[in-house]
Amino acid sequence: MFTPTVDHEKCIGCGECEEVCPVDVYEIQDEKAVPVNAEECLGCDSCVEVCEQGAITIEET
Numbered sequence: 778m779f780t781p782t783v784d785h786e787k788c789i790g791c792g793e794c795e796e797v798c799p800v801d802v803y804e805i806q807d808e809k810a811v812p813v814n815a816e817e818c819l820g821c822d823s824c825v826e827v828c829e830q831g832a833i834t835i836e837e838t
């Protein structure tokens with residue numbers, strides 16, 4: 778199982794992670810990415826790669 782976490786100090790709400798995620802993990806709320814479907818995460822790391830702010834970490838548990 779993979780757990781995506783967004784550092785809201787770094788996130789600028791650009792929406793790139795929401796666009797790239799194949800399973801719609803993210804939703805932008807109040808200009809921050811929120812992993813609303815975190816349990817769907819496949820651990821593909823696409824969101825980590827696309828986030829220019831380095832705001833996303835994926836932890837395997």
Ligand code: SF4
Pocket residue numbers: 783787788789790791792793794795809810827828829830831832833
């Ligand atoms: S790609 Fe990064 S900066 Fe952009 S909304 Fe997602 S977490 Fe925030």
Ligand code: SF4
Pocket residue numbers: 779781797798799800801802817818819820821822823824825835
């Ligand atoms: S690692 Fe892949 S599946 Fe998981 S949140 Fe990021 S883009 Fe979505």
